[in-house]
Amino acid sequence: NFQDRRQRGHPDVPSRTDDGIERGVMVTPSASGGAVDEELESLTAVLAEVFQVPSVARRINKVGSSPGVDERHLFLILSLDAVAFGTSYGLSFGSLLPNSPPPLPGSVTHLWLASGYGRRVLLWDGDVWSQHYPYDQ
Numbered sequence: 267n268f269q270d271r272r273q274r275g276h277p278d279v280p281s282r283t284d285d286g287i288e289r290g291v292m293v294t295p296s297a298s299g300g301a302v303d304e305e306l307e308s309l310t311a312v313l314a315e316v317f318q319v320p321s322v323a324r325r326i327n328k329v330g331s332s333p334g335v336d337e338r339h340l341f342l343i344l345s346l347d348a349v350a351f352g353t354s355y356g357l358s359f360g361s362l363l364p365n366s367p368p369p370l371p372g373s374v375t376h377l378w379l380a381s382g383y384g385r386r387v388l389l390w391d392g393d394v395w396s397q398h399y400p401y402d403q
Contacts, residue, residue, distance in 0.1 A: 330373025
């Protein structure tokens with residue numbers, strides 16, 4: 267149990283003061299934060315990088331190899347650890363749509379973007395961006 271564990275400080279620092287008061291330690295995860303890209307202006311550059319990641323490139327090739335179909339949909343989850351905080355937060359909790367089209371590889375016609383935290387999913391349908399809230403249904 268995490269609450270039963272006690273951090274006793276540094277080896278050279280007594281765990282109790284001279285009057286018997288126990289010193290505590292707070293362990294926190296590393297911080298993340300920064301300016302939020304509410305208009306998702308960085309999304310085009312972020313996606314250009316993401317499309318080069320080997321695991322994503324394999325998915326793009328798989329989607330592109332589907333014979334005899336008019337639409338090829340790629341679904342990506344951009345988690346906070348995969349992209350910069352501002353982009354991830356804007357995607358997760360923003361309400362605005364990107365102003366520019368994604369740099370889609372030629373084989374992909376539709377792009378679905380989700381984050382690991384928000385309720386919103388963005389869709390590029392080849393012409394315009396739209397937002398959907400499938401988790402609310």
